[in-house]
Amino acid sequence: MIVCGDDALAERLAAELTTVYGERVTLVVPPARGAAPSQRARASALLSRMQAVIGRADGDPTAPRVVEATDVDEATLAEAGVREAAALALVHDDDEANIHAALAARRLNPRLRLVIRLYNRKLGQHLEELLDQAAALAVPGLDPQALDTSTTVLSDADTAAPALAATAITGTSKVVQADGLLLRAAERTPPGPGEVADPGLCTLALLSSTVNDPAGAEGSDASGRSGPTLLPDDATVAAATGRGTVVLETVTHTAAVPPARALSVRGVPFGSLFSRRLRWSLAGLVISVCALAVATWWTGGGHPLHAAYVTLLDLFAINDPALGKPAARQVLQLLAGLAGLLLLPVLFAAALEALGTLRSASALRRPPRGLSGHVVLLGLGKVGTRVLTRLRELDIPVVCVEEDPEARGIAVARRLRVPTVIGDVTQEGVLESAQVHRAHALLALTSSDTTNLEAALYARSVKQELRVALRLYDDDFAAAVYRTLRAAHPQALTRSRSVSTLAAPAFAGAMMGRQILGAVPVERRVLLFAALDVAGHPQLAGRTIAESFRPGAWRVVALDTAAPGERLPDLAATPVRGGGGRSAGLVWDLHPGHVLRSEDRVVLAATRQGLAELLGRRAATAPRQAPRQAPPGSRRG
Structure with a gap:
C-alpha cells in the first residue's frame, strides 16, 4: 500500500x-x-x-x-x-x-x-x-x-461527517455506514439481577473488563488475560455472566435525542409571519366589525348576512350615506367608516411585515421560540456543511452558527430551511440566540481550535450536562482538553474529534477494497464490516444464516435485498435520494433458517483472519511480526 x-x-x-x-x-x-x-x-x-x-x-x-x-x-x-x-x-x-x-x-x-x-x-x-x-x-x-x-x-469531510453526526446523537464515533444507515457498536454493562440485556441487532463481542467509565472513555484496556471474545455464539454469551458486551444497533433520532418541538422545514408558520402586536390589532378589528354587523342586524332587522354585507360596504366606504335613516343606522355607519380608516394602516403594515418575513425565510431562518432537544452546529465550512447535511438526512433538528455570511454552508442551510445565527460564537449572546440552553448537543466544528474550545467552555457554563464534541487538530491539545473537561464535568459527555482521525478508517477501507465498510475497535482488537457476494464462497452459499456463522471468525448481519442491477457498488457511500428509483436494500433482522443463495450479497462482521479466509487470502499476521513477503507481481487485496 x-x-x-x-x-x-x-x-x-x-x-x-x-x-x-x-x-x-x-x-x-x-x-x-x-x-x-x-x-x-x-x-x-x-x-x-x-x-x-x-x-x-x-x-x-x-x-x-x-x-x-x-x-x-x-x-x-x-x-x-x-x-x-x-x-x-x-x-x-x-x-x-x-x-x-x-x-x-x-x-x-x-x-x-x-x-x-x-x-x-x-x-x-x-x-x-x-x-x-x-x-x-x-x-x-x-x-x-x-x-x-x-x-x-x-x-475527508464526507467520510468524517457520519462519525461526527453519530457523536452528536449518541456520543460515540464507533460507527459504520451501510446503505445510508448509521450503525454503532455500543458497549453494554452486565445486566443486574432480574434485568434482561438488550442484544441489539446482534452481539459483536464480550468485553474482558466490566469496568464502566461514567465519563465516557472510548475503549478500555484489555484487563482480562484472554482479552475480548469477538463474535461469540449465543451459548457463550449466555454463559458469560458478569461481562460487558458490545452490541450492534442502529443510530436513530427517536432513540437518541429527547423529544423536541417539530422544526418546520417547509413553509413559514403564521406565528413567525406576523408579529404578536400586529396579530392582536387584526383580532381587535375583526371583533369590532363583527360587533357592528350584529348591531346593524339587531337595529335594522332583516337577514344577518345582509347586515354583514351592509357593514362591510360601510367599512370600505362604498355605500350610500344613510340620509333620512334612523339615528342608530347613521351612528353605526360612522363607526364602520372609522373602523375602515383604522383597518387601512393595519393592512399596510401586515403586507410590509409579511413581505419582510418571507424574504428572511427565503434567506435564513431564525431559531423558533421554545425550540429544544436540537443540535447546535458551530461552523459551516466544508466539514460543518457535510455534517449539517447528514444530520438533516437523519431528521435531527439543527441550529447553525456561522460568523461569515458568505460561508459555503450558508447556501445549504438556506436550501434545507435550517435556522441559522450569523455571528461570532465568542461574542456574548450568540449562543443564546441558538437556544444552547435547551439544546441536546453542541458540535464545535470551526477551523480554529481556540474558538471551538471557548464555545464549548461557555456552553458548559450555560448547561453543564450538555453533550459537547470538539474539532481539535492537535492531538496532544485534544487529549489535554478531554481530560480536563472530563474531570471538571464527570457527569457530562465530552468528545474531542480530529477530522483526519475520523476519515482515516474510510480511506483505509477503500484501499482494502470497496467491500470493506468500516472497522470498529474492541479494546485492543478490531472487527471489520464488509459487503460480500455469496457467489464463490462455499462457506456461505447454500447455507442458512445459522450455519454460515463461524464464532470468532465471521457472522452475517444483513442481507442486501436490492436487485443485482440496482445494488450500490459501494455500500459505505451515502446513496443519493430519489436516484433511479432504487428500492430499499439491507435487511438486518434475518431469520436463522434463511438460506443464502449465490446471487445474494451480505454484510458481515468479521475478524481480520476470518475475512482473509473468506477472501481467499492468507490470514493477516499480527502487525508487530515480520512483514509478509510476496513474489514480484503478486496481488494482495
Whole structure:
C-alpha cells in the first residue's frame, strides 16, 4: 500500500493500514532537507508523529517505508513501487496534485486500486469514471468494476461527517455506514439481577473488563488475560455472566435525542409571519366589525348576512350615506367608516411585515421560540456543511452558527430551511440566540481550535450536562482538553474529534477494497464490516444464516435485498435520494433458517483472519511480526 500526503490524514491512514489491517505501507512525503523551513518542520513533525502513532522505530522491519519527494510524478511513483502495489492513496490537500498523480499512476499500473482525496463531488464522480475507463482500455477484457481496478474518490469531510453526526446523537464515533444507515457498536454493562440485556441487532463481542467509565472513555484496556471474545455464539454469551458486551444497533433520532418541538422545514408558520402586536390589532378589528354587523342586524332587522354585507360596504366606504335613516343606522355607519380608516394602516403594515418575513425565510431562518432537544452546529465550512447535511438526512433538528455570511454552508442551510445565527460564537449572546440552553448537543466544528474550545467552555457554563464534541487538530491539545473537561464535568459527555482521525478508517477501507465498510475497535482488537457476494464462497452459499456463522471468525448481519442491477457498488457511500428509483436494500433482522443463495450479497462482521479466509487470502499476521513477503507481481487485496 502506498500513501502520498503531507498532513495528518496521511499519517493516520498509514497508521490504520499498518496497525488495523497489517499491511506493508510506503509513505511518500515532502523532503525534510532542502525545503523551506516551514515545510521542513512540517515533514519532520509528520514522520515523528507517524512513529509515535504506530509505535515503530526506524529500524523496525514492519515500520512504513518512507520516500521523500517534492513532486509525486512518475519517477517518484516508480520509486515507491507503484507497479507492484495493490493500492495507492493520494491524500494531498491540493486537488490538482492528486489528479495529476492519479493519472500518472493509472498509466504505470492499470490494475492499481486508486483512492483519491477530492472535495468536489461532481469532479470526483467524473474522475472515477475516467480512470476506470482508462484501466479497461489499457487491459483488454478487464472489468472496470473489478476490485483490484476500482477508483474511489473520497472527501475527508464526507467520510468524517457520519462519525461526527453519530457523536452528536449518541456520543460515540464507533460507527459504520451501510446503505445510508448509521450503525454503532455500543458497549453494554452486565445486566443486574432480574434485568434482561438488550442484544441489539446482534452481539459483536464480550468485553474482558466490566469496568464502566461514567465519563465516557472510548475503549478500555484489555484487563482480562484472554482479552475480548469477538463474535461469540449465543451459548457463550449466555454463559458469560458478569461481562460487558458490545452490541450492534442502529443510530436513530427517536432513540437518541429527547423529544423536541417539530422544526418546520417547509413553509413559514403564521406565528413567525406576523408579529404578536400586529396579530392582536387584526383580532381587535375583526371583533369590532363583527360587533357592528350584529348591531346593524339587531337595529335594522332583516337577514344577518345582509347586515354583514351592509357593514362591510360601510367599512370600505362604498355605500350610500344613510340620509333620512334612523339615528342608530347613521351612528353605526360612522363607526364602520372609522373602523375602515383604522383597518387601512393595519393592512399596510401586515403586507410590509409579511413581505419582510418571507424574504428572511427565503434567506435564513431564525431559531423558533421554545425550540429544544436540537443540535447546535458551530461552523459551516466544508466539514460543518457535510455534517449539517447528514444530520438533516437523519431528521435531527439543527441550529447553525456561522460568523461569515458568505460561508459555503450558508447556501445549504438556506436550501434545507435550517435556522441559522450569523455571528461570532465568542461574542456574548450568540449562543443564546441558538437556544444552547435547551439544546441536546453542541458540535464545535470551526477551523480554529481556540474558538471551538471557548464555545464549548461557555456552553458548559450555560448547561453543564450538555453533550459537547470538539474539532481539535492537535492531538496532544485534544487529549489535554478531554481530560480536563472530563474531570471538571464527570457527569457530562465530552468528545474531542480530529477530522483526519475520523476519515482515516474510510480511506483505509477503500484501499482494502470497496467491500470493506468500516472497522470498529474492541479494546485492543478490531472487527471489520464488509459487503460480500455469496457467489464463490462455499462457506456461505447454500447455507442458512445459522450455519454460515463461524464464532470468532465471521457472522452475517444483513442481507442486501436490492436487485443485482440496482445494488450500490459501494455500500459505505451515502446513496443519493430519489436516484433511479432504487428500492430499499439491507435487511438486518434475518431469520436463522434463511438460506443464502449465490446471487445474494451480505454484510458481515468479521475478524481480520476470518475475512482473509473468506477472501481467499492468507490470514493477516499480527502487525508487530515480520512483514509478509510476496513474489514480484503478486496481488494482495
